[in-house]
Amino acid sequence: MKSLVVRAIILIASLGWTVSSYAANLGPTPEQQKKHLELFHKGQTLWPIYCNHCHNARNPAEFAPYQWDQIMMHMRTMENMPPEDEAAILEYLKTAR
Numbered sequence: 001m002k003s004l005v006v007r008a009i010i011l012i013a014s015l016g017w018t019v020s021s022y023a024a025n026l027g028p029t030p031e032q033q034k035k036h037l038e039l040f041h042k043g044q045t046l047w048p049i050y051c052n053h054c055h056n057a058r059n060p061a062e063f064a065p066y067q068w069d070q071i072m073m074h075m076r077t078m079e080n081m082p083p084e085d086e087a088a089i090l091e092y093l094k095t096a097r
């Protein structure tokens, strides 16, 4: 009898773990999606303004997301860009393609 109770507890606990780990892999939450869209639209507006300043604004599809990380580190320092504008432009460049 005791082992049945123990087994039931183990079964319920592992079911709970399975369900919660599945839920964790479902993708972005609505709040994360909202934040992404806000950043994306701000970046979309700022990208031509900042990047056309010194050369033609480069197409987001030209470079992979990890390359944009490196490129933006360089461009941000040359332009002395506020971090919140950089974050928005980076979100746009990495996800618009």
Ligand code: HEC
Residues within 6 Å of the ligand: 047, 050, 051, 052, 053, 054, 055, 058, 071, 075, 078, 079, 089
């Ligand atoms: C202050 C002037 C300036 C601004 C603003 C600027 N860039 Fe640049 N960018 C340069 C210069 C100069 C080079 C080439 C020399 C170098 O790499 O330092 C360059 C090179 C690049 C390159 C490399 C080109 C290649 O073919 O390898 C990319 C990509 C780029 N910029 C993207 C951007 C993006 C995106 C923005 C907007 C966020 C931006 N730049 C804003 C001056 C600027």
